[in-house]
Amino acid sequence: MKEPQASALIAHGLVHQELFPIREVSRLTGVNPVTLRAWERRYGLIQPTRTESGHRLYSQADIDAIDSILGWLRRGVAVSKVGSILARSQGPAEGAWAGSTVGDRSRWHAQVREAVRQFDAAQLGRLFEQVFASHALEQVFGEVFMPVWQALRASQAGYGQASEWLFLDQFLRARVLLRLQLAREPRSRRILLSPLSAQGQELELLVAGLLLGSDEVAVTVLAPGQPVEELALVCERLAPDALVLFDNHRPANDLDKRLARLAQRVNCPLLLAGETAEMAQDNLEGGPVGCLGAHAVLMKQRLRQFLAGQIDT
Known part of the structure; x- marks a missing residue:
């Protein structure tokens, strides 16, 4: 297939x-x-x-x-x-997409894809600002840019396709990093976002950090390659309100045991986000680790509920 x-x-x-x-x-x-x-x-x-x-x-x-x-x-x-x-x-339809059509999204995809094909950073930047000005953050990435990024990543067999994906990846990482830096003002709550495994893509981690942040919650994104066994030390020194592990890969068979051990060592609630959370949710239910899921709107909603003590891990 x-x-x-x-x-x-x-x-x-x-x-x-x-x-x-x-x-x-x-x-x-x-x-x-x-x-x-x-x-x-x-x-x-x-x-x-x-x-x-x-x-x-x-x-x-x-x-x-x-x-x-x-x-x-x-x-x-x-x-x-x-x-x-x-x-x-599956999250609730909201924002500008609620009244839009599939054709609207397809036209955005086509324009982004053409700018990438031409390696036109200026046009790609204009498209990014246009989408950002008219749509919610979740739709900017979840409905427009990340689907194109994922499609290019999945099909790199043809000549030039790897270069196109790298071009878009570099562009999006720079834009997300800039917005994360602009969001570093003091907030009432603070969470750490760390990669769960070394297999993850940095862009997906950065986008998750941007989507989890809000006017009340500041997100510190730890670098790819962060040793999971040293997260207890990082949490001890930074004293976050929660530690969120992010991954989009199939969970290891012993993930629940590993996370349970980590939960005993860190001095804050331990949460799991990304597609791994969706796949591991049944095994983690009733344990010390909370699952935020993979959909942007639900991740933010569940994080808010965890921080408010409205739902348990």
Whole structure:
């Protein structure tokens, strides 16, 4: 099964079409029609519309859902578990996207992709400011820039694709770092955000730090490579209100035991965020570690509830 390509519609000139037959969806995503039908009938993961003659038609939202399913499967999650994970990580529609269409997002993706293809930093900067001025922070990254970044990261086989991804990655890291620096004013609460493993991408960690921050909560992002075994020392010296570990990879079999040991050593609540939190939530339930999830809106909401003592780990 080939890697999904979220930018495939752009490449094939299909961004203005609303519905796609199953054969086209199979070609774009690499998932054969038999599997697509099984995901619908057996697991309810996607719900395409039907023509009067019964033929399936898929929207861009359905294709995005297929890409998400493939992402979880690549991380080792059983297809029978994907539905519950997607349901937990599905946040409420809010902000400017609530009244927007799939076409709006596709047009932003196309413009960002073209600026990246041209290595046009000035145009990419203008696009970033336009999106930032008209949409909530969660939508800027979760709906526009990170999907393009993820698509480029997943498809680097062609000539120039690795360079395009590195170009976008460098641009976004610089912009996120700048906004994190601007948000370093004193806040009433302070959390530490640390990578859980060395496999994580720095940009994903930085974006998580930006999304978790608020007028009341300041976020200190620890550098990639931070030794987990030394986090107790860091917490002792910085005295944060909470320590949040972030990761998007499949959790190790002994993750719950490792985190339980760490929770005993740190002098503050221990929380887990990112896709790892979604996959490990059932195993961690009732233990000393709280799960914030992976969706930006829910992560911030749950963090606020943990800090206020409204929900336990």
